[in-house]
Amino acid sequence: MKIVLIAQNTFREAIRDRVLAGVTVAGLALMVLTLVARPLAMGEGTRLSVDLGLSSISFLGLLVVLMVGTSLVAKEIERKTIFNLLSRPISRPVYLIGKWAGLSGALWAVAGVLGLGLWTMLAILGHGSNALPIAQAVFLAGLELTVVTAVAVMFSALSTPVLSALYTLALFLAGQWSDDLRRFAQAAPGSLRMLLETCANLVPNLPLFNMRSLAAAGESTTVLHLGVAGGYAVLYCACVLALAAAAFESRDFK
């Protein structure tokens, strides 16, 4: 119950923040701009719109995580607003999970609005049959942002906003290249191979959440893929938040 209260408040904070409104407007504007580039796409205008539209959801979502998520807890500590919450009967893990859930909820809302905007635009152009692939891609993008938010909240609980943003961005990029890292590990000798494989398993497997090319081609993915991606996101977030909570538990607020 306390988690829901903190999540609601964080959601409200994010929604009232101009960053979120700006990002949503920018995302919708980007989608409209793809219409301008359609004549250059040599008959692949719809593919271009879907690909760019879905990419903008991931990119702008990442921007929100870096701008809001990485200072989510650090800002509360810096501004001492956290004193008013942690002196209440709530545990520190509950506080962290609530913050993560609230921002994740706001990001799902942004992804949903942008996804709906993309589908509406395509429907107006007579390509409304792409609804299922777009919905699946938006769902996976939401999962990806949820995982990245958990990473950002962890760093935010332990470091300054600037360092948190750098660490989160680094882990996001490493996560995007985790498949390449795995392939590189297979070609590497002995102990280096083990090290690279370990790294590839520790960073978030973000390619799992990427079906933009598939959706751009108008194809949908399997329920199994969606289930595995959902399960992986839940497990990864649980591990990251457990680590964050363990470190946050002993922290002093001077």
Added chain:
Amino acid sequence: MSQNLSKPVAAPSSADSHPERPSHSHSSGQSAMTAPGAAVKIEGLTKVYRGNWSMRTSVGLDHLDLEVQRGEVFGYLGPNGAGKTTTLKILTGLLKPTSGRAWLMGESIDRVESRRSLGFLPEQPYFYDYLNGIEYLQFVASLSGMTAHNASRAAKHWFGRVGMGDRERLILRKYSKGMLQRLGLAAALVHDPKLVILDEPMSGLDPFGRRDVRDLILEQRERGVTVMFSSHILPDVEMLCDRVAIVLKGKLERVATVGDLVHNGDPRTEVHVVGAPMLEQPASWASHVTRTERLGESVFTVEGEAALQQVLAHLVQTGATIRAVNPLRATLEQLFMAAAETSAIRGQSQRRSA
């Protein structure tokens, strides 16, 4: 800022404000976690701060033992850096003690439940910019265990109670320092706590605001709420507190009632007299009577009850007109400075003997 808070208003019913309030009848297995009796009990509390990158340490609290009884208003005094805020932050779960234990209303501070009956006002409180006052109070009341309906009712009540009822829609970003302090106080009281801990509650307030906070504290005492607060404003402490603790350099220097503190030692009295310019003072007065001339009257400062009787009898006998007899009380400020000096002298002698 001249809103009047002095009119007592009944708080909304809080029948469900502590739905999970723990019973104080614990099993023996929990005895280490509970200490019934005192509202605040502290045993050997120590806090050592360590630098992030250096090996340098500083002692914030040094084996502090303290008890605050239920229903009393307790003043916690000390100069800057003495360990007041460190103590209050440990009690409220914001700092982890290096060693020692403490209990709030019988619950160990290691347990989240210890903060269920607690209201806390941090020093210079900050809030979420994007909320308005009512939204904020509803949020914190819910976090303290109130149902949504009661949290909403209590938020409206307390928002008006601290004199801001006409600013319901104003977002907190636009609040003045005094308004933030008032909101902080409302947030500390909105869930009907049994123990209130206030860190410098008068800080940043004008005289009207200070009077309002004093009235609010007195009202809480009448309702049986335990109030523990730190302050630099000694007249307020003197006016409000049943007992006072003085902490210096992380150590408890003294705990006493305000009466005991200010009446400590032999009482001194000023006797204002006219018509005694030529009065000869008996030689026996020399050690405990001093005389000064002020605005046409003689003022005899007398130490001790027995000496006072002698002086008064002598003055009457010599025909002098006694205009006033004023007992002189030591102010808390004087006692506070004396405690600091005693502590410094003790520290020096300990260093010499070492």
